[in-house]
Amino acid sequence: MSWIVLIASGLLEAVWATALGKSEGFTRLWPTVIFGGALLASMGGLAFAMRGIPVGTA
Template sequence: MAWIVLVVPGFLEAGWALCLKASDGFRRLWPSVGFLVLAALSSGGLAYALRTLPVGTAYAVWTGIGASVTAVVGMALLGEGTSALKLVSLVLIVAGIIGLHVAENAA
């Protein structure tokens, strides 16, 4: 259950990062509000998952999901550059997340 709970806040982390970008340095109200709400929910979900998961693993998975999703959205929707190296790097992040999950379940 903690792993499922951890994945959702990972996606929420991407949401707050995108809201932070859209807030223009907290000069735009609604993206700033979105940032605050999503950051609170994301952190709360991480805190819940940390009740049963090790902090190193949980934090790495949380940030890995958030970073990967944010990078993909940036490339797909926000006009950020895409390259083979970026895509390979994202695959490596996802592989690391999967590896941490497998290692935690094997322990």
């Protein structure tokens, strides 16, 4: 289960990185909202996955 969450978190990292670029300095609403949501979900998923996977691997 930890590996699936880690892979999903990696995909969400690509989403928030893309949304950050499209937010144009946080001046556009929806890319900024997507950035925030994807960032929180990605970091939360990483924290969850690190419970079962060594830190160096995660």
